[in-house]
Amino acid sequence: MNFETLKSGRTLVLGFGREGRALERAVVRRAPDARIEVLCDRAPDVEPHDWPLRIGTPDSISVAPDRVLRSPGVPVDLPALVRWRAAGTPVTCISSLWFAERPDARVVAVTGSKGKSTTAALIAHLLAADGKSVALGGNIGVPMLDLLEDGSDWFVVELSSYQLADLHGHASTAVITRLFPEHQDWHGGVANYYAAKLRVADLLDGGPLWINGADPVLAEAVSGLANVRPVNVEGGIRAEADGIRCRGRRLLTAADSPLVGRHNLDNLALALAVVESIDGQLEPVAGRLASFRPLPHRLEPVPGPAGTLWVNDSIATTPYATLAALQASPPNPVLIVGGLERGADWQMVAAFCRANPLSGLVGLPDNGPAICRLVVEAGGVEVGRVSTAENMVEAVAAARSLSTPGGAILLSPGAPSFPRFRDFEQRGNAFREAVGMLAESNP
DSSP states (O other), X not given: OOHHHHTSSEEEEEOOSHHHHHHHHHHHHHOTTOEEEEEESSOOSSOOSSSOEEESOGGGOXXXXXXXXXXTTSOTTOHHHHHHHHTTOOEEETTHHHXXXXXXXXXXXXXXXXXXXHHHHHHHHHHHHTTOOEEEEETTSSOGGGGTXXXXXXXXXXXXXXXXXXXXXXXXXXXXXXXXXXXXXXXXXXXXHHHHHHGGGGGBSSOOEEEETTOHHHHHHTTTSSSEEEESSTTSEEEETTEEEETTEXXXXXXXXXXXXXXXXXXXXXXXXXXXXXXXXXXXXXXXXXXXXXXXXXXXXXXXXXXXEEEEOTTOOSHHHHHHHHHHSOSSOEEEEOOSOOOOOOHHHHHHHHHSOOSEEEEXXXXXXXXXXXXXXXXXXXXXXXEEOSSHHHHHHHHHHHOOTTOEEEEOOOSOOTTTSSSHHHHHHHHHHHHHHHHHHOO
């Protein structure tokens, strides 16, 4: 499906978020006479300028459209979509249009249950440091259709499972960072979620699929795929506790990494392997990374009252991500957790806290109180050092009261932000603002 296709018949766009708005901008340039209508389950933040908008579900559409462009948040298995596909109606995600319009673009496609944004940003940075023109887009924040006219040498594209579920595209190289259960409610189970992630391999036409070989679940999942290139295994680029080594020599010490946490060394090793495969060189690593800036809301230090390290890890939407944040944090932090309940297993976090007790624990709605009870029962925090809060301001104040001099306070919710926040970015910004207000009143 391309823009020429849109010039005939009727196109239905499901959802109107960041990608939908980019689609409208692109259609104005490439298919201004296209007949397009938008269907959303609730009023979007920004309404379309020229297209009719209906609020409802696909089942409310009495006459099937000629084609459907799906925003990433719209599930692929809605009954109407299943019926339309069975009847031969093309249904795909909006980003597929970019790939159809740019068949010759050189693409590095990056996905994974954790670390995909950071790994994509590292790859783009390292390629640019070698003098190549690079565009970074996709799920990381720049919709692909805003890059239609971009003439960069390489496109580094972060792809979520929501996008990959029905994406039609191509890639020169693909990367999978990690694989663990996530978004099971949206995909209808862990098997469907894993299958969506692995669809990134379908984009390749003989190119390599780079994976974090230290992840046993991921290594097993790709064992039957062609041209798999594992990183973080013996004999190649490998992250270790003290840094990154390649074939016996050290490329980078952990202290020289611009990123916090052992898991980010894995991400960096993957990025280095991909870049070496493209431009044939690895060193000097430290110099090329000197100007890299970590992405916000990912173990991000936040200015706050003196004597305490405040860390914003709002990106953490699963217990696995919270565990990685705890492993990367100073000992015995105060942890702020909680968000939308999705039935995730918090046992591994409780076990880590039992071995590495928290100084305090604060639970946010909706599942924060339940997480607090589990960690208390596991012996991960003293019962008298637990608090619950109704909002971020209350959570920050409670965390401050539980903290010890020189300690750390970590927001790593381990759950989705919706519906109390629009997304993890709004949640992280709320944390920043609450900490800032506390600093003003209690410097």
